[in-house]
Amino acid sequence: MRRPFYHYLMTHRDPYKKDALTLFANAAEKDGSFPKQSESYEEISRYLEMSGDYLESMTVFDDAFRLYKETND
Template sequence: MTLRNPESVEPDAEFANNAFHDQSFPKQEQNYEKISEYLELNAGYLPSMTIFDEVYAKYKDIDRK
C-alpha cells in the first residue's frame, strides 16, 4: 500500500491503487503464497503476476531495513 499514487501510471503504483480499492484484498496478509493465490484467482486488475512479484520483493527489502 505504500506504493499507492493516484497520479502515477507506473505498474507498481497502479497495482497498489487497485489493491487498495479491492475490498477483498488481504491487506494484512504477509504470506507470499496466500497473496499470490488471491491475486491469481481474483485480481482482474493485475495484468501480470510479474508486477506483484516485483512489488513484493520491494516490500520485503523495505521490511528488512
C-alpha cells in the first residue's frame, strides 16, 4: 500500500536543518488543513497554490513530489 505524500514529507522534518524541503515539511506539519491522505499531485498542488503561503516556491513542492514518487512507485 502506498503512503500519502504527507507521510513521506514528514520524514523530512528536522528542528535544526534549514534547507527548503525541511522548512516545507516543518510548516506542513503545523498546517491543520493540509490534505494529509492525498497521493495526488494535482490535489496537493491546488491546495498549496491557494493556501500554502509558507511555501517559498512551488518548485520545492515539485521536487519533493518527484522524490516521493521515486520512493513510492
